[in-house]
Amino acid sequence: MAFNSPLASTTSYGVVKVGSNISVTNGIISVIGNETVNTYTINDAASPYTLDSAGATPNYYLNVSGAGGGVTINLTAGTEGRVVVIKSEAGQTSDITINPNGAETIENLGSYTILSATDGAVTLIFSGTNWNAV
Numbered sequence: 001m002a003f004n005s006p007l008a009s010t011t012s013y014g015v016v017k018v019g020s021n022i023s024v025t026n027g028i029i030s031v032i033g034n035e036t037v038n039t040y041t042i043n044d045a046a047s048p049y050t051l052d053s054a055g056a057t058p059n060y061y062l063n064v065s066g067a068g069g070g071v072t073i074n075l076t077a078g079t080e081g082r083v084v085v086i087k088s089e090a091g092q093t094s095d096i097t098i099n100p101n102g103a104e105t106i107e108n109l110g111s112y113t114i115l116s117a118t119d120g121a122v123t124l125i126f127s128g129t130n131w132n133a134v
Helices: none
Strands: 022-025 028-031 038-042 060-064 071-074 083-088 096-099 112-114 121-127 130-133
Touching: 060 071, 083 096, 112 121
Parallel strands: 038 060, 060 083, 071 096
Antiparallel strands: 022 028, 083 121, 096 112, 121 130
16 A cells, blocks of 8 residues: 655655654654663563653663563653653563653553553654654
8 A cells, every 4th residue: 555645745644743853764764863762671560660751861762571460651741752662571471551641642542552462562752742653
């Protein structure tokens, strides 16, 4: 299936705006600026886990592992272009629920779930009042 959106369009069908300081060239997404990413491994004992948005490194990669109960991750206030990657590692046996901050949304919803059966992952990029799942 092909989309016939004008290349210069930011509003036509099939086009996703991902935020400032992010460029897309020939299908490659580049984040401009801070290249440092906080990497953490968490499990059900850390739940609920709240991201720390203070400091100069607001981008995260969270490994979620363990065979305990469900894991809840609370996002702090988003800033334009902020990136958070959450990965359910092999062996994670419970769902991971991600809650946005305040009136913010994830894909226009009040929460987002990574199902334990999928060993899935989600990359969230903040734009305006919404976290986009890519």
